[in-house]
Amino acid sequence: MAENDAMPTLPKKCGPYISSVTSRGMNLVIRGIVLFFIGVFLALVLNLLQIQRNVTLFPPDVITSIFSSAWWVPPCCGTASAVIGLLYPCMDRHLGEPHKFKREWSSVMRCVAVFVGINHASAKVNFANNIQLSLTLAALSIGLWWTFDRSRSGFGLGIGIAFLATLVSQLLVYNGVYQYTSPDFLYVRSWLPCIFFAGGITMGNIGRQLAMVSLEQGVSCLLVKVLIYMSFLPSYIPTSYLSCGCR
Amino acid sequence: MTLTEKLRERISRAFYNHGLLCASYPIPIILFTGLCILACCYPLLKLPLPGTGPVEYSTPVKDYSPPSPDVGLQQGDLSERPDWYVGAPVAYIQQIFVKATVSPWQKNFLAVDVFRSPLSRVFQLVEEIRNHALRDSSGVKSLEEVCLQVTDLLPGLKKLRNLLPEHGCLLLSPGNFWQNDRERFNADPDIIKTIHQHEPKTLQTSATLKDLLFGLPGKYSGVNLYNRKRVVSYTVTLGLQQYDSRFLSSLRSRLKLLHPSPNCTLREENIVHVHFKEEIGIAELIPLVTTYIILFAYIYFSTRKIDMVKSKWGLALAAVVTVLSSLLMSVGLCTLFGLTPTLNGGEIFPYLVVVIGLENVLVLTKSVVSTPVDLEVKLRIAQGMQNDLSGVVLLGLVSCLQEFCLFAVVGLVSDFFLQMFFFTTVLSIDIRRMELADLNKRLPAEACMPPAKPVSRSQRYERQPAMRPATPHTITLQPSSFRNLRLPKRLRVIYFFARTRLAQRLIMAGTVIWIGILVYTDPAGLRTYLTSQVTEQSPLGEAGLPPMPVPGGVLPAGDPKIDLSVFPSDPIQLSENQTQQREQKSGLESLTEVTWGPEDEEIWRKLSFRHWPSLFSYYNITLAKRYISILPAIPVTLYLNPQEALEVRHPQEANRYHPFLSPSSGKLGAEAQPDQASSKLQGHQDVTLYKVAALGLASGIILVLLLFCLYRVFCPKNYGQNGLSHSRRKRGDLPCDDYGYSPPETEIVPLVLRGHLMDIECLASDGMLLVSCCLVGQIRVWDAQTGDCLTVIPKPRLRRDSSGIFDYQESWDHSPDGKNGLDDSFENSHQLKRMLSPPQPLLFCDQPDLTSLIDTNFSERVKVAESETRLRAVGSRQKETGYDFSSLVGKAYEEHSTSSCGNLAGLPAPSLGDESFTGFDKSSPLPSWGGDLESSVWSLDLQGNLIVAGRSNGKLEVRSEARRQPGRCRSCSAGPLLTRLRLSLRIVAARLNGSLDFFSLETHTSLNHLQFRGAPSRSSIPSSPVFSSSDVIVCQLTHTVSCAHQKPITALKAAAGRLVTGSQDHTLRVFRLEDSCCLFTLQGHSGAITAVYIDQVGCTQEQQPLQAPAEPPVPPEGPSWGPLLLCTWRS
Secondary structure (H helix, E strand, O other): OHHHHHHHHOOHHHOOHHHHHHHHHHHHHHHHHHHHHHHHHHHHHHHHHHHHHHOOOOOOOHHHHHOOOOOOHHHHHHHHHHHHHHHHHHHHHHHOOOOOOOOOHHHHHHHHHHHHHHHHHHHHOOOOOHHHHHHHHHHHHHHHHHHHOOOHHHHHHHHHHHHHHHHHHHHHHHOOOOOOOOOOEOOEOOOHHHHHHHHHHHHHHHHHHHHHOOOOOOHHHHHHHHHHHHHHOOOOOHHHHHHOOOO | OOHHHHHHHHHHHHHHHHHHHHHHOHHHHHHHHHHHHHHHHHHHHHOOOOOOOOEEEEEEOOOOOOOOOOHHHHOOOOOOOOOOOOOOOOOEEEEEEEEEEEOOEEOOOEOOHHHHHHHHHHHHHHHHHHOOEEEEOOEEEEHHHHEOEEOOOOHHHHHHOOOOOOOEEOEEOHHHHHOOOHHHHHHOOOHHHHHHOOOOOOOOOOOOHHHHHHOOOHHHHOOOOOOOOOEEEEEEEEEEOOOOHHHHHHHHHHHHHHOOOOOOOOOOOEEEEEEEOOOOOHHHHHHHHHHHHHHHHHHHHHHOOOOOOOOHHHHHHHHHHHHHHHHHHHHHHHHHOOOOOOOOHHHHHHHHHHHHHHHHHHHHHHHHHOOOOOOOHHHHHHHHHHHHHHHHHOOOOOOOOHHHHHHHHHHHHHHHHHHHHHHHHHHHHHHHHHHHHHHHHHOOOOOOOOOOHHHHHHHHHHHHHHOOOOOOOOOOOOHHHHHHHHHHHHHHHHHHHHHHHHHHHHHHHHHHHHHHHHHHHOHHHHHHHHHHHHHHHOHHHHOOOOOOOOOOOOOHHHOHHHHHOOOOHHHHHHOHHHHHHHHHHHOOEEOOOOOOOHHHOOHHHHOOOOHHHHHHHOOOOOOEOOEEEEOOOEEEEEEEOHHHHHHHOOHHHHHHOOEOOOOOOHHHHHHHHHHHHHHHHHHHHHHHHHHHHHHHHHHHHHHHHHHHHHHHHHHHHHOOOOOOOOOOOOHHHOOOOOOOOOOOOOOOOOOOOOOOOOOEEEEEEOOOEEEEEEOOOOEEEEEOOOOOEEEEEOOHHHHHHOOOOOOOOHHHHHOOOOOOOHHHHHHHHHHHHHHHOOOOOOOOOOOHHHHHHHOOOHHHHHHHHHHHHHOOOOOOOOOOOOOOHHHOOOOOOOOOOOOOOOOOOOOOOHHHHHHHHHOOOOOOOOOOOOOOOOOOEEEEEEEOOEEEEEEOOOEEEEEEOOOOOOOEEEEEEEOOOOOEEEEEOEEEEEOOOOOEEEEEEEEEEHHHHHHHHOOOOHHHOOOOHHHOOOEEEEEEEEEEEOOOOOOOEEEEEEEOOEEEEEEOOOOEEEEEOOOOOEEEEEOOOOOOOOEEEEOOOOOEEEEOOOOOOOOOOOOOHHHHHHHHHHHHHHO
16 A cells, blocks of 8 residues: 555645545556557557558568668657547546547447558558548548547547647658658648548547546556557557658 | 338348247257358368469460550450459569489499489580570570579678679579589589578578579479489579560570480470569568457457356357358358459458447347346347347448458348358357356346246256257246336447447448549549459359469469379389389399479479569569569480499599498398488478477467466456446346346446455445445545545554644544544553453453453443533434434434454453543543554444444444544544444444443533533544534443343344344344333344344344354244334334
């Protein structure tokens, strides 16, 4: 009972809230870490999805190509996903309307799977032109939101994230940090906002689900969970798309 | 009734009948479904396994011209050509297949002679090929002009730099091992070593250098020491850039002229074009693996949602089987109708499952499970199907590909079929099993079942495997409870439907719109695609089905001729003995004939199917989605005479190798060498096989372990995490209604209160608050609604270090028991008491001093009673006083039971303790320090915001517990050996020795209190903020019934001014609370009383079931007592 021992030293006013406050802070940190690692993992995986379209037949160094893209991409994705995943439940709390729609892990799993599927489609399907691809992905992203989120705040936040992330990537490309193979929307691909939007929805879904996990569990308990989540909750970080086409 | 309604009703009727059918004849239907699956999967046998095998297409050599790069020009024979057969191939491969032997063979030759001299001829042959030139009217055309010019090797292949050609023609021969230098070859003392130096040591997955240079699999080359046929085969592989038929035919004729192969029967009609698909590399596998991981997680979380079935995992497995076999079926059907799915099935499978698969199965299960339990299984299934009708029919699907759409339609149909037949049946079996096993268990005896019912149920159980239709069996239930439970569930299912269907319909509509847009904007692609599909499916085009792809190297089964030679090594080994004998008979010399059989045809088929891709990849040329054309091989037969063989022999070899089948070691060698040879030969295959098998086994084990760990790790955590709504619970924990039908899992989320370090000893609740105490003595107060821990009262040992100054704010955290100023003041008296108290017969030596504190003076009690009236006693009085404490705090009176049991023999010195109390005109609580460290809480009770804890040392603690604020220890009255305390407006403490103590609780405003006491030190008793800051609770001992029972009191209940105690002496007593007067003694039980219950009317019923196993329970007595007591009390 770590909280127990610590409690007497705290001022009395905190009273019975102390335990919940401390564990809430701890919980926040842990959730952030979990989300970060999910982000990093998915950044790597989905990056590959993009890269492998141009992968040579027998690259002697397939494994190294996983890490061949810029080193800063996975941490950025991780950070972004942590922020998004924490932002969603936080926003829910402030708006006072907790998200109740399909709050269960299987739904989250579906969400993640559909999201990876969207990425898969964008990487594998050869469309006639970019507009079609973008429109399709946009429709799918909206479908994702409708299927798994359906909250106005989530939609708004997703739009905001998509806008912000697209802006950032535009700036990055403009400054020559990296580039896309065939930009058709200013400097980036036109489907990028859709992917960002879907990624934001997905991460928000995960973050909300994580926030529902009881705060009362011990730290060790949660750390065990971290490991499990890391291996079984691959989700997506929108920013992994930053590395698309960057060679 | 409109048409749609009629239709709907008819459909639902049909589903009902179908469900009835499925539930009635489960096993025939499952068998039927299995047969259907197998039949639909049959076309799959023709498909290449992982979908990455190369595809072949043959054209005759005659009139061959490279296909034009433009698709439109080839409309004529479109149906015959695969769509990849467009444009020039990457390269034409011309192989010159050489078979060479030394003939006649002499007995004294060495084993190495078998291949040394044949190999030495390769240099000459290569020179001939290289220098070949076609001279005709147009000029001279040399090989350099037509051959495939290769440039640098990939940088990573430095090792092979000297072995593979660079900057020139792609011309591969075994001579490359020696840089095409005859001198090097002659100087090479160990050919075998040279050839094998680049062989990988590990499992071979792709072509090795030896294969590349020899152009045929290593075991056919005959270059080893145990070659019994003494025929060496190798090829010279030539890569050509352009197809020049005249040049090639001149080369062919020239080689045939130089090295005639008289008995060669190789066919030379066809050019085989081999198309290579995109390779699946590690990079491609990682996202795939990720999607599969997501899939498994999804399945896991989904199965947790299934409730009310016998085995969740079995059902989940059935669901997965359903989806998987629907995938296989749809692929098979697509293949049958000529739609060759180019999409990798493994790639889309996870999405298919996630998007449509399990959810519908869950819908089905839910709707079946949500039907009333009392119906028979058949009817339940039928009704569930009826509910579900709109569910499964309208399947929407996110589809991204034209092909995927087509594929998905077929997939959905087969999935629907399987759900209708396979899964429904499995579900019916499962539910039936559950009914038998669980309902039996869960139905309590009083669930108004006729006694004959269990029999019939077991009969049904017997009957089931025999597939006889189950007899109708209905469990009658009280309609009221049944309806209560069922309606919300139905509603929820309807909501569930509504949500899911809405989403699916929307997605489907979106897909349709999208397809429409696609058709509109992209006429070229889709329309041509569709037309091609139509032509393929038309009956006339039946014959023109695209050739079933047969992977070149992997499945040579397509060619019957090659079929014969799949394992050509076997006949060789079988005939070994005979050959040997023949040889021995024939004397010193034997002639070896080079034969060309059907097994030599298209020898490249026996190469690994990655042979060509890996060869070209060395030069950074990818074959993915491109094709190469393999020209018919040119056979070359070389006969070498013994002189040649002897000439090229290396001097060292004579020493190292034994003569081939030397007569001296003939016998021995004849036995040993074949064994070695065959074992080597076979060993090579076998080791690979074993490696693969071991790998598969290991990965299987790892998978199983992983799943097991997953299960173990996830499951224990699921119990009662309120975040995870679908935690798995033990059935017994479910709040089942009386017929065992537990509400769905979503409704009940156990609230887990964590914090106690040890086992929880006792628990009390008043609906809003929950007080619990663990073995350590730590008391926690919880909010029963939210699960927050409001207060932690640590072990009382902390009280010790408190000083006399009572700090209102600090006292809670440091010593929640309330370090009162009283402590000091009582210290003296306590020690005094200790001195006064005589030695007591104690079972627990740490408890003696407490006994002295317990008893208060009876005379004192009276006084107290008076003073009590005088004081403005706020609501510690109960109903008699009529004071409603809730005006201040909520309900202030409380009903507490505190049991603290010191197993003392008796109360020896009650009188001595009195003195200490006499010092105070109020019998204010006495903290007893002595036994506190070891004393544990034996009983707890809670009412309003007062907590009473009885400790094992006989002490009674009363605290006021504010809901939002930490309470304080109000007063401690020590009673020695308290068995049980019941407090109702008063605290009643029962002790193990059978005595009862009655305490009364009062609150005083501090003002009054001070006035009354006059002693400032005493006023330091903290007052709880809840009680209004000035209130003080005082606990007074009012009565003591010294021998209420002869044996320990085990049960205690108080209500309506009466107190009922049950004891191990088989009797109950009813006391009046006010004056502790014993009203009745109830006899009749033949065992110890374990529980007492009083309902509000005043009726009591005693039971003695569990803890008096020696005595049979006396059920008739309990009921008979109720009226008796009721009568008595009312009178």
